Amino acid sequence: MRIWFDVSVVVYRETDEVLTRLLDSLAAQSVHCGAHFQVWLRNNDPDDAGRLDQFVHASSNYPFDLSVSHSRDNVGFGVAHNATFEATSAPFFFILNPDGWLHSTAIDRLVAAIGNSSSNVGAWELRQLPFEHPKVYDPSTLQVSWISGAGAVFRREAFAQVRGFEPCIFMYGEDVDLSWRLRASGWTLRYVPDAVVVHHTYASPGEVKPAQIVNGVLASLQLRTRFGTWADILRGLGCWLLQLARRPRFEGARRRHIATLPQYLRSMSYFRRTGLTYRQTGFRPEFRFWSYSDKREGAFFEFSTTELDPDVVPLVSIIVRTHRRPALLREALMSLLHQTYPRLEVVVVEDGPENSRSLVEKEFEGRLNVRYISTGVPVGRSAAGNRGLAIATGEWFGFLDDDDQFYADHIEALMQVVGGTSSRVMYSAAHEIPTKILALTEDSVSYQEADALLKYRPYSRLAMWQENLAPIQAVLFHRSLYDEFGGFDEDLDQLEDWVLWVRYSCATNFESVNRVTSRFRVPMSGRVALERQANLHSAYSTALERQRKMRVTLSPLDVTSMAEEQARRQAIIHVSRRRARMLFTRMRFMRRIFSTQAGWRRRISALRRRISP
Incomplete structure (x- = not known):
């Protein structure tokens, strides 16, 4: 498939170094699917015209045509891109910020995404690093509510239909406005997480702009x-x-x-x-204070901008447990297909007959490194999970049940945390989604979802012993823990993951990161939710009994540190004994009180010795 792009870059006082870096990244694209593009620089500073015209003279160094045009004034982001659009004719209009640069496979991945998209997709958004935009998207379909103008491709037909960017919005919000006009006109928008533009939107986390x-x-x-x-x-x-x-x-x-x-x-x-x-048209977007959509917590988790080498990074195995729900399994596997981490093994374990083998083989073999096994007869969640662990070959293990989903950065984020710690278990924040299944067949599923609830508590060993801090799909652990301590207790059908985490916590600390990288469904029905909670409550006492048999070696300092940490997290105001002693000794009047009290104690003790027989 050969795709033609016009690449539009609006320039306003960017340095030669910044523009050269962008143009060099375009020249270095490793395009295998086939693409041709021309680059158009639109200058919004007339006083800078002479300097930018020099890039045209150097354009022979690039494997693409380069043009430079000039606005009469600083007309803003959207108006300048509209002017370039009117001067171009390629089927796809690719806008980029001048202060960004592309990973070497970005256009290759865009070509693949466009080729796999239906004709009603009007725009594709690139992933920004080091700070990925935190807006929520569908992890399985990659549909998104709006796209960022820092790096996006528009179908010419769609861009022309809505007449491009709104000229009355000078800067910020014009990309949201364009996205919503496209959606109201019947177009859908798609996120392409493996097509990366490095764009330092913020100089530092939380920067005020x-x-x-x-x-x-x-x-x-x-x-x-x-x-x-x-x-x-x-x-x-x-x-x-x-x-x-x-x-x-x-x-x-x-x-x-x-x-x-x-x-x-x-x-x-x-x-x-x-x-x-x-x-x-009935289009009604959601307004969340100044935000334009729901967000995922952890906006300032800083990803590495280095391209990951699949020959170097460890293999991660994800075990997917399923039972007679091929349509839900499809969504879970699609979220795995979109993972940005480049070395992944998926083991699908069907608890019972082979209901999903044909789905896995027809739709995912060749696209995903996946193996499928079935237990033949139902053996339960825990035993099915152990079957998957037994045949997994990765250095790191994780789970994704068929009704849960990973966001595209889930494994990449956790494996980046792995690189900075000696812990053998790490977990991230998750969204709990109350869900009502409306219809479920082998081929399709429809459901109603309520607003997401954040599920995250930072790791504390003592807190983990009291309650489960991490839903099963949020966790990655090293295979050495499985080799040493085994997998699930197969007689447990509830809280089997919590018992496993507690057992592992006796041997290693966990790391946690407050970034939402996954989502899991719970019943929306109040009656079903109460029944589920009753089952969990019943299993809780059994889980505590399992803990009685576990042993951990801790120093006195470890125990006091755990107690201090627990007290600090539960208290509104907390002052440790050590801190209190230090504060008291710094206050002169307190030292006098203590010294006076000590003097009286010595006198009383001496008097007692004198009068004692």
Whole structure:
């Protein structure tokens, strides 16, 4: 398949070094599926025209055509890209930020994603590193609610249909507006997590960017006006008041925030009028304060920007337990197919007859390093899990039950944590999804999902002994623990994972990271949830009995440290004994009290000795 791109880059005072790095990364693409592209630089600073024209003279060094054009003024991100779009004709319009650069396989992966997409996909978003955007997406279909303009490819037909970027949004929010107009027009949007653009959006985790905050507030109000109801608009103005009342995050924040209101009011009529067509389609986006979608916790988990070598990284084995639910299994395996970690083995264990063999062989063999086995007759969750562990060949093990899913970065994130610790178990945060299954057949499943609940507590050995801190799919552990301590207790059908984690915790510390990398379903029905909780409560006493037989060697210091940690996490205000002694000894009047008390104790003791027979 051969795909033609026009690559559009809007430049505003970027250095030669930054632009050269981007162009070199485009020149170095290892394209195997076939692609051709031309690069268009659009300069938004007329005073910089002479310097940028020099890139045209050096374009013979690149295996693509390079053009430079100039705006009359700094017209903004979207308007400049629109001007380039009008001058181009390729079927796919690829926009990139000038301060980013591509991994060597990025365009290759984009070509594959486009080739595997249906005709109603209007845009594809690249993954940004080192800080991946935290918005939620579907881990199985990779559909996303909106795409970032830092790196995205648009189908020309789709971009033209909605007339490109909104010219009245100067910067920040214009990519969300375009995404929503595409969706309201019937197009879907897809995330491509293995096509990477390195874009240092933030110089450091949590960096405050005044322009982003101020322009983001204005754009959010404008988008509420275009796509939302009057109630959404009123809530947006309420958010504006809360933003005004909060502690300023940068110098001049309140003054700049107040200035956004008249700007918004002047544009309000235009956005309300031009949004009528989209509102009539029934498209209703969700507004979450200033956010445009749900987010995954851990936005500032910093990924390495180095490309992972599959010949160097350890093999990770994921055991997938399933039982007569091929349609759900398909979704779990699709989330494994999208993993960004490059060396993965999947072992599917069917607890019972071979209901899912044909699905695995037809849809995933050749695309995923997968093996399928069945137990023939049902043996239970724990025994099925042990069958998978017994044949897995990886250095690290994990589980993914058929009704759970990994986000694309799950294994990569945890294996990056592995590289910085000596612990043999690590886990991440997860989303718990209350779910109601509406229809389930061998070929399809439909369900209703409620809002996600965050499931995360940082690791504490003592806390782990009291309750399960990590849902099973959130954990990776080293195979040496399985070799030494075995797998699940096969007579357990509930809390088998907690008993296993407690056993492993007797031999090693765990590491945890507060980044949501997986999701697991629980019953939405109150009745079913109560029955499930009753079963878990019944199994809890059995799990505690198993703990009685376990032994761990700890020093007195280990025990006191665990107690201090537990007290600190449970207390509203906590001062350790050591800290209290240090504070008291620093206070002169306290030293006098203690010395006076000590003197009286010595006198009393001496008097007792004198009068004692």
